Amino acid sequence: MSFEPRDAPYPELKNSHTMAHTGRPWTDFKPPPSAPVWAAVEGLGRYYILLAAIELDVFDALQRLGPSSAEDVAADVGAAVEHLRSLLDGVVALELLDQFNDVYELNDTARRYLVSDGPATMAELIAVATGPHDNWTRLAETVRSGRPSMPIENDPAAFYVPLVEGTFTTMFRCATRADLKIRYSARSAPLVLDLGAGGAPWAIAILKACPEGRAVINDLDGVLPVAQAKTLEHEVADRCEFRPGDFHTVTLEVDHYDIVVLGHICRTEGEAGARSLITRAFATLKPGGTLILADYFVDVERKFNPHAVIMGTTMMASTERGFCFTHQQFSEWIREAGFGQLRLVEPIGFQQSFVAVKPR
Ligand SMILES: C[S@@+](CC[C@H](N)C(=O)[O-])C[C@H]1O[C@@H](n2cnc3c(N)ncnc32)[C@H](O)[C@@H]1O
Numbered sequence: 001m002s003f004e005p006r007d008a009p010y011p012e013l014k015n016s017h018t019m020a021h022t023g024r025p026w027t028d029f030k031p032p033p034s035a036p037v038w039a040a041v042e043g044l045g046r047y048y049i050l051l052a053a054i055e056l057d058v059f060d061a062l063q064r065l066g067p068s069s070a071e072d073v074a075a076d077v078g079a080a081v082e083h084l085r086s087l088l089d090g091v092v093a094l095e096l097l098d099q100f101n102d103v104y105e106l107n108d109t110a111r112r113y114l115v116s117d118g119p120a121t122m123a124e125l126i127a128v129a130t131g132p133h134d135n136w137t138r139l140a141e142t143v144r145s146g147r148p149s150m151p152i153e154n155d156p157a158a159f160y161v162p163l164v165e166g167t168f169t170t171m172f173r174c175a176t177r178a179d180l181k182i183r184y185s186a187r188s189a190p191l192v193l194d195l196g197a198g199g200a201p202w203a204i205a206i207l208k209a210c211p212e213g214r215a216v217i218n219d220l221d222g223v224l225p226v227a228q229a230k231t232l233e234h235e236v237a238d239r240c241e242f243r244p245g246d247f248h249t250v251t252l253e254v255d256h257y258d259i260v261v262l263g264h265i266c267r268t269e270g271e272a273g274a275r276s277l278i279t280r281a282f283a284t285l286k287p288g289g290t291l292i293l294a295d296y297f298v299d300v301e302r303k304f305n306p307h308a309v310i311m312g313t314t315m316m317a318s319t320e321r322g323f324c325f326t327h328q329q330f331s332e333w334i335r336e337a338g339f340g341q342l343r344l345v346e347p348i349g350f351q352q353s354f355v356a357v358k359p360r
Contacts, residue, residue: 045090046090046094047130049087049090049091049094050091050094050096051126051127052087053087053096053114054114054123054126054127055127056077056079056084056087057077058073058077058084058087058088058091059106059110059114059115059116060116061073061076061077062097062104062106062110063106063115064076066105067103067104067105068103068104068105069102069103069104070084070085070088070102073104092104095107095109096109096110096114097110120169120170120173121169122166122169122170123166124162124165124166125163125166125167125170126166127162127166128159128162129163129166130314131152131159131314131317131318131319132150132159132318134149134150135149135150135317135318136317139317142316142317143316147320148316148317148318148319148320150318151318151319151320152268152318152319153319153320156220156222156223157220157222157223160198160219160220160223161222161223161225161226163198164198164199164226165199165226167198167199167201167264168198168199168230170348170351171198171199171201171202171263171264171294171351172199172201172204172205173348174201174294174347174348174351174353175201175204175205175206175263175347176205176208176209177348178205178292178345178347178353179205179209180347181345181347181355182290182345182355184206184209184210184259184290185209185210187210187213187258187259188210188212189210189212189213189214190206190210190213190214190258190259191213191214191215191216191256191257191258191259192206192213192214192215192216192258192259192260192261193215193216193218193252193256193257193259193260193261193281193284194216194217194218194261194263195218195247195250195260195261195265195277195280195281196218196219196247196262196263196264196265197217197218197219197227197261197263198219198223198226198227198263199226199227199229199230200215200217200227200230200231200240201230201263202261202292202294203215203217203227203231203236203240203261204230204231204234204236206259207231207234207236207239207240208234208236214240214241215236215239215240215241216241216243216257217231217240217241217242217243218243218244218245218247218250219244220244220245220246221244221245224242224244227240227242228242247265247277247280248273248276248277248280252280252283252284253284254283254284255283255284255285255286255287256284256285257284257285257286257289258285258286258288258289258290259291259292260284260289260290260291260292261292261294262277262278262281262291262292262293262294262295263292264294264295264296266278266293266295266325266330267295267296267311267315267322267323267324268315268319268321268322269321269322270321270322270323271325271329273321274330274333275333275336275337278291278293278333278334278337278339279337281293281337282337282338282339282358285358286358287359287360288357288358288359288360289357289358290355290356290357290358291334291339291354291357291358292353292354292355293330293334293353293354293355293356294351294352294353295324295325295330295352295353296311296312296324296350296352297324297325297326297327297330297344297352298312298324298326298327299326299327300326300327300328307350308324309324311324312324327344330354331354334354334356335356338358338359339356339357339359340356340357340358340359341355341357342354342355342356343355343356
């Protein structure tokens with residue numbers, strides 16, 4: 001019996017439409033949704049909705065007022081009611097506030113991350129975490145030329161002072177929790193070197209756990225006052241020496257420190273700069289000393305950890321040499337510098353550190 005190809009029973013269902021089987025095993029052609037495109041387009045609005053809510057003090061106001069109408073929040077923060085309602089609805093769409101019967105309320109995410117005294121507040125970080133906003137509008141040009149038009153290296157203190165103030169809470173929580181994995185508190189009187197320390201979250205966490213410990217805290221001249229203020233606030237300043245200067249060239253002792261911290265400083269430095277920092281850390285550690293290298297690491301295929309991948313793009317957009325590197329690259333560089341006992345720890349979610357020991 002011969003087989004006559006026939007049209008679909010319904011004229012509107014031609015073979016090129018859904019139900020046409022192609023490939024092996026059979027696949028139905030169905031146009032993909034445009035959602036990923038919209039997600040990217042909306043990314044800009046989503047970010048600025050959150051930023052405006054922070055700038056208007058919306059989260060702190062709702063913490064003070066409790067569940068409130070748009071009218072009450074607008075009166076408290078000094079805003080136009082209908083515009084504020086539109087903004088609040090946007091924040092609800094981002095799942096960063098709850099709304100029921102026109103009453104807005106903090107949800108658990110806002111309580112933890114967005115009120116300024118939340119236990120893991122990111123409130124100060126939001127404006128600066130993206131890098132200078134103008135660099136994003138010129139990204140295509142940066143990719144063409146291989147250099148951002150306004151790299152943060154042009155005025156590092158202006159960028160880093162608010163950044164390290166904004167990241168301190170998270171990094172301090174990470175560094176404190178890291179003791180469970182690294183056991184730095186088991187050392188009786190460690191001498192710590194914190195290079196590019198920012199607010200010195202690592203040095204402070206270690207000194208608080210080790211009452212006999214001391215630290216040398218390095219950063220650029222204009223950023224070091226943040227570490228001075230934070231160490232005073234945490235009552236460890238009297239055990240710190242503040243050493244200003246470029247971490248690539250600042251004088252470092254040989255075979256001297258028990259712990260060296262490279263906390264989120266490698267990803268702005270390019271491969272040569274990151275490897276040089278690891279080599280410097282090796283030289284300045286005592287035999288038996290520990291390297292802690294914290295950063296955002298990309299998986300080996302550069303696609304399974306979008307947070308780190310996009311952090312890498314963020315570095316490319318706003319720094320002269322910055323890219324994120326893979327776990328594999330860092331492991332090789334750390335081993336090639338001479339370290340042993342290499343492991344990766346994640347003291348809190350999305351905050352990973354390599355830990356390695358200089359052989360005795
Ligand atoms: C992303 S922050 C990390 C701060 C801190 N280590 C942490 O883990 O939270 C990078 C720090 O490196 C400092 N930094 C950047 N370039 C530097 C350089 N060439 N020499 C010394 N410090 C530098 C910045 O001022 C900033 O404090």
